[in-house]
Every structure is written in C-alpha cells, then in structure tokens.
Amino acid sequence: MASVPFASQQLSFVASASASDIFRFGGGSGLRFVTVQKNKKFGLPVCRAGSALAFRDLDADDFRHPLDKQNTLMLRAIPGLNEVGKTLLGTVTEQVMLLENIGTSVLVSKNQLSDLHHLMAEAAEILNVPAPDLYVRQSPVPNAYTLAISGKRPFVVIHTSLVELLTREELQAVLAHELGHLKCDHGVWLTYANILTLGAYTVPGIGGMIARTLEEQILRWLRAAELTCDRAALLVAQDPRVVVSVLMKLAGGCPSLADQLNVDAFLEQARSYEKAASSPVGWYIRNAQTSQLSHPLPVLRASEIDEWSRSSAYRSLLKRGIPIKSQLQKI
Numbered sequence: 001m002a003s004v005p006f007a008s009q010q011l012s013f014v015a016s017a018s019a020s021d022i023f024r025f026g027g028g029s030g031l032r033f034v035t036v037q038k039n040k041k042f043g044l045p046v047c048r049a050g051s052a053l054a055f056r057d058l059d060a061d062d063f064r065h066p067l068d069k070q071n072t073l074m075l076r077a078i079p080g081l082n083e084v085g086k087t088l089l090g091t092v093t094e095q096v097m098l099l100e101n102i103g104t105s106v107l108v109s110k111n112q113l114s115d116l117h118h119l120m121a122e123a124a125e126i127l128n129v130p131a132p133d134l135y136v137r138q139s140p141v142p143n144a145y146t147l148a149i150s151g152k153r154p155f156v157v158i159h160t161s162l163v164e165l166l167t168r169e170e171l172q173a174v175l176a177h178e179l180g181h182l183k184c185d186h187g188v189w190l191t192y193a194n195i196l197t198l199g200a201y202t203v204p205g206i207g208g209m210i211a212r213t214l215e216e217q218i219l220r221w222l223r224a225a226e227l228t229c230d231r232a233a234l235l236v237a238q239d240p241r242v243v244v245s246v247l248m249k250l251a252g253g254c255p256s257l258a259d260q261l262n263v264d265a266f267l268e269q270a271r272s273y274e275k276a277a278s279s280p281v282g283w284y285i286r287n288a289q290t291s292q293l294s295h296p297l298p299v300l301r302a303s304e305i306d307e308w309s310r311s312s313a314y315r316s317l318l319k320r321g322i323p324i325k326s327q328l329q330k331i
C-alpha cells in the first residue's frame with residue numbers, strides 16, 4: 001500500500017486492470033523496445049483545416065459529465081475528507097515523485113521536442129487552462145498521466161510507446177484529456193480520497209470494509225471523471241473521430257496496425273456492446289467487469305464521446321469558440 005499516496009496524484013489516460021494497478025508509477029522493469037514503423041505522423045494531413053476554436057471563457061462545469069458532477073457531490077459529502085487529505089499529504093512523497101520524474105524523463109520545451117510543446121500550448125489555450133510542464137518518458141506501456149503536486153507546477157507525462165502509436169492530432173487529444181483533469185481539479189480529489197482509503201485500512205476491524213466501500217466509490221468517481229476528460233479531448237480535437245481513434249488504439253492498437261484500424265467499425269462494436277449489456281445478465285457482467293477499473297471500458301468511452309459530439313451542449317460550446325491559427329497546420 002506504500003505506493004498509494006504517490007499514485008493518488010496520478011491520473012492516467014488508459015484503463016488499468018484493477019484497483020491496485022492504477023497506482024503503479026513508472027515501469028521499473030527495465031527498457032523494452034516496441035516495434036516502431038517509420039514515423040509517418042508528421043506528414044499526415046490534419047483534421048482541423050488551418051484553424052481551431054479556442055474557448056476563452058470555458059469553465060469546467062461547461063463540459064463536466066453528469067456522472068462526474070454526481071459522484072463529486074458524493075465525495076464532497078464524506079465528512080472530513082479535505083482535512084484528512086491535507087494532514088496526510090506529505091511533501092516528501094511529492095518531492096520523490098517530482099525528482100524521480102525529472103531524473104528519468106525528457107522535459108519538453110521550445111528547444112526540446114518543440115512539436116509536442118506547441119501541441120500542448122495550443123491545447124491549453126483552447127481549454128483556457130495554464131499549460132503544465134510536459135515530460136516524455138521511455139516506456140513500452142502506452143500511457144499518459146498528470147501529476148498535480150500541491151504548491152508546484154503540475155506536469156503531464158507521456159510514454160514513448162504512446163507517441164509511436166498515435167498521430168499528432170490524437171496525441172494532442174491525449175494532452176487535452178490530461179489538461180481536463182487539471183481544469184476540473186481532479187487531482188485534488190483523487191489525492192484526498194486515496195489517502196483516506198489508506199488511512200481506513202489501518203483501522204482494525206471494520207477498517208478494511210470501509211476502505212473497500214470508499215475505494216469503490218472513488219473508482220466510480222474516477223470513471224466518471226474520465227468521461228469528463230474525454231470531453232476536454234473532444235473540445236480540443238474538435239473531431240470526435242480523433243478521440244474515438246485514440247480509444248480504439250488503446251484498446252487494440254499497435255504501430256504496425258495503426259493504419260488499418262477503422263473508427264466506424266469500432267463505434268459499431270461499441271453499439272453492439274451497449275446492446276448486449278442492456279440485458280440483465282449483460283448488465284451484471286458489465287458491472288462486474290468495470291467495478292474495479294480506474295477507467296470506463298474503451299467501447300463505452302467511445303460511445304459516450306460519440307453521443308456527446310452530437311449533443312446541443314457540445315454544439316453550443318463550439319459556438320462560443322474563437323478561431324485561432326492551428327499548430328497542427330503550422331508545424
């Protein structure tokens with residue numbers, strides 16, 4: 001359990017297999033090399049034709065998923081959550097996290113991987129949120145996550161294998177998803193909630209039961225929070241196919257298959273999953289499959305974002321956008 005407070009600030013993009021897995025930080029298993037095709041992404045045509053819409057007055061509640069709202073209220077109702085979190089959150093843990101990351105990753109800047117720097121800066125401008133630091137880390141596990149350490153500039157980490165897997169607009173959508181966590185202050189809640197869970201485990205007798213109940217509640221909240229951040233990704237990509245493509249690749253993509261994957265077929269698959277899961281047995285299986293996951297199933301995320309992209313809420317948000325020159329075009 002020692003790793004829990006670390007991980008409590010870690011908001012990763014991809015689903016994890018179990019509650020304990022979501023808190024894994026870093027690889028620690030040595031470097032492995034993924035199959036890398038010739039990098040074609042920088043020559044691909046872009047989806048946004050030359051300009052993007054920036055949302056200068058965007059508020060987190062403009063795009064927060066209803067389930068996120070509901071589950072956030074539930075977390076807020078837990079007595080003493082804030083106080084316990086503040087008391088237990090040690091700065092040593094944070095320092096270790098920060099130093100570990102700086103020591104083992106590459107910091108992106110205007111002079112270092114400038115393309116990624118511009119993609120992040122643009123995503124932050126679109127979402128009206130300060131751009132955090134961005135690091136690229138060597139890892140065979142395609143992932144991205146955000147660390148919101150109190151009193152310090154938050155930072156986002158993307159793994160090299162994710163860079164290999166995605167196009168530039170897809171990568172920007174992932175960065176936007178991570179920015180969504182910052183925009184919505186998800187880091188704070190996650191930190192406090194996990195620390196409380198850790199505390200509850202130390203209480204003899206019913207402690208474990210309390211912790212398990214709370215952990216389920218937290219994971220439910222986190223899955224809802226992920227849906228909100230997929231919306232942030234869409235607000236930046238401004239094309240639902242980009243976001244769905246990211247989810248599809250995370251479900252079953254690799255660099256050698258990336259060009260053959262079909263977004264429409266994946267959306268069709270998502271619809272058939274929804275249909276199969278609507279029966280009582282299907283409902284049970286779906287809940288059993290998802291109750292210990294940090295992220296909703298990729299097919300469910302895909303259909304959620306597909307649905308939201310057709311909503312009047314999304315359309316009216318787009319109307320509030322101000323055109324800016326797209327970095328996707330400039331680079």
Ligand SMILES: [Zn+2]
Binds near residue numbers: 011012014178
């Ligand atoms: Zn996330």
